[in-house]
Amino acid sequence: MKKWVLAFIAAMTFSIAAHAAIEVYEFDTLQQEEQFKELGHTLRCPKCQNNTIADSNAELAQDLRHKVYEMTKEGKSKNEIVEYMIDRYGNFVTYNPPFTLATSILWLGPLAVVVLGFGLIVVRSRKNKQVATEEKWDPEKEQRLKALLDEKNDGDKQ
Known part of the structure; x- marks a missing residue:
């Protein structure tokens, strides 16, 4: 009896695959x-x-x-x-939608993001260069640096 039940279940399982249209x-x-x-x-x-x-x-x-x-x-x-x-x-x-006012954001959006990102990088790098050139090295800073380097630190050297 077990064999017949298993055979019936197997037949039903395979018939489901045959049902695909x-x-x-x-x-x-x-x-x-x-x-x-x-x-x-x-x-x-x-x-x-x-x-x-x-x-x-x-x-x-x-x-x-x-x-x-x-x-x-x-x-x-x-x-x-x-x-x-x-x-x-x-x-x-369609896979190639036409260029219309509604699809212009899809077509031009990535380009705008790249241009704005590149512009932001250029502006920030120029601003950093201006900040660096505005700070001048004067003799007072030189003396402070030498004093710090000459100062013996108990934790570093013994």
């Missing part, structure tokens, strides 16, 4: 298939953020793949499909 899309022409593959690898999954809709297993990515498939079958061009996705999900859905 593989999406198969059929196209009328080779151009439609190529367009679908290209869009699948150029559109970003809004949920996963760093995966394409072809690489992601999220439900949203599956829906997007299905919508791209439908629009490709209808004969829509690549630009029409991309514009449709941008209208619904914003520029984030």
Whole structure:
């Protein structure tokens, strides 16, 4: 009886893996298939953020793949499909968002941080040089230094 229970559990375990669905899309022409593959690898999954809709297993990515498939079958061009996705999900859905007022912070922000940081370093280094040149060495400081060096310190030398 134990053998039958173990065999049943093993069969159920392996059947779960067989339940995984593989999406198969059929196209009328080779151009439609190529367009679908290209869009699948150029559109970003809004949920996963760093995966394409072809690489992601999220439900949203599956829906997007299905919508791209439908629009490709209808004969829509690549630009029409991309514009449709941008209208619904914003520029984030593309890996190369265009330069707009809204995305200018993303494009120019790192440059501004580097320029401001470099400017701050230059200003502070010039200020430190001015402070160093303002302090002049006078004879009184020289005498104090010699007195300190000549003074015998009981803790250092015996």
